[in-house]
Amino acid sequence: MSDAGAAQGRDADGSDDESVDAQDAERLEERRVAAVERLQLVDTPAEERFDRITRVARELFNVPIAEINLINDQDQFTKSPQYGGSGAKRHRTESFCDITIQRPGLLVVPDATKDDRFSWRDVVTSDQHIRFYAGRPLSLGEDLRVGTLCIVDTEPHELDEEELRLFEEMGLWAERELLADIDIDRAADVQRGFLPGGQPCPPEYAVAGVSLPHGGVGGDFHTWTATDDGFEFTVADVMGKGTAGAILATDVRAAFLARVGGDVGRTVTEVNAQVAQDLATTGSFATLVHARVDRAGRLDYADAGHGLTIIVRTDGGVERLDSTGLPIGILDDGVWTTLQTEIAPGETLVVCTDGVLDLFDGTLDSLDGVARLVTAGGGPAAIVERLVALSDTQQRSDDLTAVVITRAG
Known part of the structure; x- marks a missing residue:
């Protein structure tokens, strides 16, 4: 190598470029x-x-x-x-x-x-x-x-x-x-005061729900609203940090409550279009289930990357409902479809978030544990009480939300 070339191959302090890179x-x-x-x-x-x-x-x-x-x-x-x-x-x-x-x-x-x-x-x-x-x-x-x-x-x-x-x-x-x-202590219960109470549904059903934040704030939420022939409900897990997650959860919740009565798949699509930019700006997204139940037992639902919904059938079998799309906030122009199934008399539907799985082994097999809490009887309020009692005995690292709906037998 020439002197000029050697000079080009060294920094001002005389070290080799390759050595510095290494x-x-x-x-x-x-x-x-x-x-x-x-x-x-x-x-x-x-x-x-x-x-x-x-x-x-x-x-x-x-x-x-x-x-x-x-x-x-x-x-x-x-x-x-x-x-x-x-x-x-x-x-x-x-x-x-x-x-x-x-x-x-x-x-x-x-x-x-x-x-x-x-x-x-x-x-x-x-x-x-x-x-x-x-x-x-x-x-x-x-x-x-x-x-x-x-x-x-x-x-x-x-x-x-x-x-x-x-x-x-x-x-x-x-x-x-x-x-x-x-930042595992993210999430927000800013909307704790907004959590639903009472029975939104006709006498054919009983419903109970719970949202427990991991820390002082939490990003899960659930809500339900009465309709002319039944009721609608939403269970969501909004990913965010600290109070930001709470603000985003409130934003998502309000977007759903403003659209009661529409096709549930179209509603999720419209909510995504409304909040996707906010979610993307903060590096967040939400998995959720939005559904409507009528008095005859028909369940219309859209699942945005959630996949944590089961129906415990009268014969003891457990059916897990399919997801119908990605979480909201992933794609600006995402589209979600509506699927249908039926809740027969005596059957119970449970929608939960990841925190419920943490009460068991953290995998989808945990839904079998949830089903066992259902088959122990006592109705939705008793099932929610069992979940809360189980949560009180364990160290959780995530928010916990569940909605339990039983159709009268």
Whole structure:
């Protein structure tokens, strides 16, 4: 190298550019690993709030595998989903996601056999037969990419522009859940005084509800309103921080109460259009169920990424109602559909939030525990009392809301 070239290759203090870059990279990696540790999620059990994201991703992109992975200094830990009998950890150098976190933006591998970074890896050449991979790095700000949301298939794939946009939005959802762990005392019971009381429904039904914030404030809410032939109700979990979450929850609640009587799917669509900008500006979103029950037992409902509604049937069977779209606040132009089912005489419907799952094992299997509280009898008020009593015996890390509706037998 010439003297001029050597001079260009050094900083003013005489250090090599490459050495400085390496030091910067090392410091950034130390901060990144510290951010992973600050989340305190590695080696923790499954949680429905993360499983919900991977479940929706599998359905949206029609792939067999969707995961949320966290990567520390040595390992990749799969936070969601966690399969019984298989390890949730692998060495990070064996994973596609280790490449994903090395740069911002989506990493899409349409066919791993044609990509030199991946074609030689065991997951491609072995019986796992991985072909398609797409990964979205999950960041905690300041370029600290702590993990990924990824989707995987055994067949080659391409993602079109709309799918890429949706995948980016799903990544934002996952990031917001991670950020919630840094300020777990978020949420708001600013609307505590707005919680409904009394019986909004005709004599064919009994209803009871509860909203318990984790801390002094909480972002869950429930509301119900009488209609000419029955009643409407909403159960929502608004993601936010501190009093901001409370303000947003009040905003969402008011938007629903202003639209009583319309088609429930269209109502969710209209509420999203009204509040999406507010939610996006504050980095928030809301999962919710909005529904109407008539006197004959017909239930019309729309589920915005919530998925925590069950009906305990007269034969003891438990039916979980499907989600009909993403949470509100994810897409400005999202559309939600209305689904129908029936609550027969003697049957009980329960809608709850993640905090109820925390009273059991934190997964969807917890809904079986909720169903057992229902089958113990006594009607909605007694069921809510059991939930509150169970909550009083445990340390909760989330707000808890439930609405219980029983049709007279």
